[in-house]
Amino acid sequence: EVQLVESGGGLVQPGGSLRLSCAASGFTFSSYDMHWVRQATGKGLEWVSAIGTAGDTYYPGSVKGRFTISRENAKNSLYLQMNSLRAEDTAMYYCARDWSMGLWGQGTLVTVSS
């Protein structure tokens, strides 16, 4: 089955770190660009990062320098290392496949609170 499964979310204190994972299955992971997108409760979608098939990375200003996207093709896995977390980073985090985001995972919830 073609799917993406996120994990690694949880409760973290402001200033803390968290690493999210996204396990891909059912397709050739190495052939696709990948994204992380987040959504705060009751709010809209916000793009967080992207990584190309060659390992090139892209970020919006809101997370640049704090978040790092990476991939491990041998493990069919995508990662998001989040440092210096803030309350406003609290959201459901989704991974999505390719430039059109044609496949999404179910999300993993990150809560930043003391």
Place this chain on the structure above:
Amino acid sequence: SYELTQPPSVSVSPGQTASITCSGDKLGDKYACWYQQKPGQSPVLVIYLDSKRPSGIPERFSGSNSGNTATLTISGTQGMDEADYYCQAWDSSTVVFGGGTKLTVL
């Protein structure tokens, strides 16, 4: 930074046509995508490359993009189409989403 603007809400009667707009500077020079999100669910791609439908998306969903506006059109709207809809485009190697439109079928 680049912005995409959507109306917060659109209402439509069952069987009628719903149009949801997405406005951005010279958006017609970029490719637009549209996503449907129902409560408690992950987003689903319904239109890519301005007007193409992924496999499994009903033919009643169509898209267009010209000038400064991309439009998602749902013909013969059904109750199951009630959801939030988001437009998306790429600008200078970053992805931008519109604020979302809540479609109510009543």
